[in-house]
């Protein structure tokens with residue numbers, strides 16, 4: 061009896077020295093030490109505390125972006141979210157104007173991003189980021205598109221971010237994908253694009269509104285936002301339009317508006333023929349609708365690749381602007 065107990069203790073103790081039973085965790089901790097000069101034991105200990113969450117795998121297997129536009133749109137374009145945006149803008153007008161001017165970004169887009177991401181801070185996510193990133197690094201679901209390398213890289217950035225910003229890595233919460241704060245920054249974006257707008261020496265994307273607003277503005281700026289330029293216009297499609305022109309994944313504008321018109325997609329609003337653009341297709345109840353999309357639409361897709369996301373941000377921003385200007 062005693063020997064069995066001792067053997068059990070030895071097994072428990074020897075397990076505790078490893079980076080948990082997560083497949084690949086030991087290699088991750090070794091890599092953190094060799095490539096990022098992090099303390100291998102600390103990283104292993106963090107991974108030991110990371111919990112696999114089936115709910116995260118489930119959420120990743122059925123993203124909202126898999127819905128057609130007519131089902132996706134009502135999630136984000138609601139009276140409540142529009143009114144919330146007008147209120148958020150009015151309450152933080154000086155801050156938003158300051159960030160918009162500094163980073164040359166249209167203010168209503170900053171408000172709309174924060175509105176779509178977290179309902180102006182009302183819902184910043186309740187998953188531990190450590191659990192989310194470890195689950196998606198070590199147990200990525202079989203969706204036909206394995207993104208475990210991406211999440212492993214984000215997990216590494218998260219570990220580094222802990223040192224850089226003094227974040228309590230066991231406590232930080234975020235979305236099921238590990239996005240943090242009011243603007244839902246992934247760890248790599250946090251490190252690269254977050255700014256200390258209130259000048260207290262830290263980049264705090266949870267409780268400093270200047271930092272949050274400045275960071276969202278800087279993110280858009282760094283990805284090439286064009287102040288005052290259009291995001292998208294509805295397109296008229298000719299019966300014999302070249303469907304090859306419809307973008308599937310990458311909305312980087314590559315064709316001129318004149319070329320698109322020649323291919324059967326004409327902007328409903330006047331645009332200079334040499335402006336670069338792309339074509340988006342969104343599924344309404346009555347069938348597909350097409351849109352001419354510009355650089356600014358592409359910049360919004362840097363936040364989230366889905367054209368549904370970009371269109372929701374754009375529509376919300378316009379509704380907030382008209383509410384704000386009333």
Ligand SMILES: [Ca+2]
Nearest residue numbers: 256260262271
């Ligand atoms: Ca700060």
